[in-house]
Amino acid sequence: MELLACGHAAYEGPFRICLHLAVEESDDDVIRVYTGRGLAYDLLCATCAALDDPGSQLAVVCEGCSERAEEQTATGVRGTPEVRRCDVPVGGAFHETPLALDPANGRCLAPLPDGWLVYTTNALTVVRTDAATDVRADTTTVVRTDANHGLTDVRADAATYELVLSDEEAPDSSVHGVYGPTVHASYDGRFAAVVTDHGQYGAVVDLAARGVVALRLDRGQGHNYTTPFPFTFAQDGTVIAATDWNRLDRFDAATGRLLTERDTSWAKGENYLDYFHGRLTVNRAGTWCVDDGWVWHPVGIPLMIDLAAWREGDRYAADRGRSLAQRDYAWNQPVAWVDDTTVAIQRIGDDDLAMVDGVQLYDAPTARRVGVFAGPKGEMWSVDGRLAVAADEGLEFWDPVDGIRTGLIPDYHPTAYNPHTRTFATLANGTLRTYRLP
Numbered sequence: 001m002e003l004l005a006c007g008h009a010a011y012e013g014p015f016r017i018c019l020h021l022a023v024e025e026s027d028d029d030v031i032r033v034y035t036g037r038g039l040a041y042d043l044l045c046a047t048c049a050a051l052d053d054p055g056s057q058l059a060v061v062c063e064g065c066s067e068r069a070e071e072q073t074a075t076g077v078r079g080t081p082e083v084r085r086c087d088v089p090v091g092g093a094f095h096e097t098p099l100a101l102d103p104a105n106g107r108c109l110a111p112l113p114d115g116w117l118v119y120t121t122n123a124l125t126v127v128r129t130d131a132a133t134d135v136r137a138d139t140t141t142v143v144r145t146d147a148n149h150g151l152t153d154v155r156a157d158a159a160t161y162e163l164v165l166s167d168e169e170a171p172d173s174s175v176h177g178v179y180g181p182t183v184h185a186s187y188d189g190r191f192a193a194v195v196t197d198h199g200q201y202g203a204v205v206d207l208a209a210r211g212v213v214a215l216r217l218d219r220g221q222g223h224n225y226t227t228p229f230p231f232t233f234a235q236d237g238t239v240i241a242a243t244d245w246n247r248l249d250r251f252d253a254a255t256g257r258l259l260t261e262r263d264t265s266w267a268k269g270e271n272y273l274d275y276f277h278g279r280l281t282v283n284r285a286g287t288w289c290v291d292d293g294w295v296w297h298p299v300g301i302p303l304m305i306d307l308a309a310w311r312e313g314d315r316y317a318a319d320r321g322r323s324l325a326q327r328d329y330a331w332n333q334p335v336a337w338v339d340d341t342t343v344a345i346q347r348i349g350d351d352d353l354a355m356v357d358g359v360q361l362y363d364a365p366t367a368r369r370v371g372v373f374a375g376p377k378g379e380m381w382s383v384d385g386r387l388a389v390a391a392d393e394g395l396e397f398w399d400p401v402d403g404i405r406t407g408l409i410p411d412y413h414p415t416a417y418n419p420h421t422r423t424f425a426t427l428a429n430g431t432l433r434t435y436r437l438p
């Protein structure tokens with residue numbers, strides 16, 4: 001066996017490195033240099049990566065030396081991985097219908113079985129659309145908010161329900177995301193919620209009861225600016241939401257009754273969770289949920305929570321989510337379920353400074369990574385086993401099995417997808433513009 005560049009007679013490692021990284025005491029930063037072939041990359045120290053011809057520094061080393069170089073988290077990226085595209089026509093059709101509502105932001109349009117839910121800065125409105133044509137049939141305002149962003153029940157025959165969504169100045173939008181309201185709707189369309197992402201408060205309203213506020217939410221102030229409000233509707237008529245920075249609870253959506261009484265205090269030790277909950281994404285069956293939160297120092301750690309176990313009596317199931325990955329400074333990325341056991345999480349890498357656009361796939365029962373491919377970047381939905389991504393170029397469709405882009409609707413950037421009608425939508429400039437899949 002011949003000596004390799006590192007001086008060892010051993011099997012070749014899976015990637016090339018500069019020889020500075022083969023020195024065990026090296027504390028130089030590590031840079032990943034993608035080769036453009038699949039997701040293959042080489043590793044260079046920061047000094048070599050800055051040279052005009054960094055490739056000249058690369059050498060084939062042994063498995064041990066490449067493994068040791070890989071132990072250091074890469075803090076930078078050069079080059080790009082291979083992005084595979086094989087676009088075919090998507091089919092489908094656009095519809096436009098006038099709608100004089102101005103969503104508070106891109107997160108304030110949500111799907112209902114027979115239309116859409118819109119939250120403007122002063123009202124929550126149900127927009128019913130014709131099932132065949134997507135043309136607006138009627139609109140009903142169910143909840144109004146007051147000037148202080150309180151949410152107020154508008155039923156003339158009921159006491160006024162007032163709800164504070166925000167009692168403080170909106171913070172500057174931070175690196176973590178844009179502060180403001182987000183609308184959620186339950187799959188069956190009975191309940192809606194308005195929560196303040198990167199803020200403290202939220203509310204669940206019963207649309208069947210003309211907007212009765214069923215539940216008020218308050219997750220406290222503990223670094224709440226770092227994550228969207230952890231909230232999701234499950235498929236069994238319950239709500240899962242944060243009630244503290246490190247605690248999730250389930251509630252009956254209709255009555256607001258707490259279903260998960262338990263002790264998670266510091267004094268209890270074993271059930272105390274040192275984790276800042278993040279955006280929740282539940283699968284269609286309501287059996288698994290990804291929590292896109294973080295821990296100090298800070299490290300993004302997407303957790304897989306077993307909702308079925310929680311519902312069936314494992315009181316601390318939500319406090320014992322299984323870690324899918326550890327990513328320094330990286331969380332709040334788009335997440336979508338491909339099917340009931342496979343979830344896609346965007347961005348590839350171990351450090352926010354060294355990520356590339358793409359998707360990592362995880363299997364829920366084992367919490368193992370089962371796939372990865374480069375390309376997708378943008379808000380993401382699951383559509384018939386494919387991933388739809390509102391990307392810079394337009395609405396993209398990706399086959400997650402082969403990791404290939406299979407379709408593009410150029411220059412269309414929807415903010416919502418309606419699985420009932422298989423329709424995407426944007427609402428801006430007084431027009432609801434939908435795209436219905438064939």
Ligand SMILES: [Zn+2]
Binds near residue numbers: 057
């Ligand atoms: Zn070097």
Ligand SMILES: [Zn+2]
Binds near residue numbers: 007008065
């Ligand atoms: Zn070696």
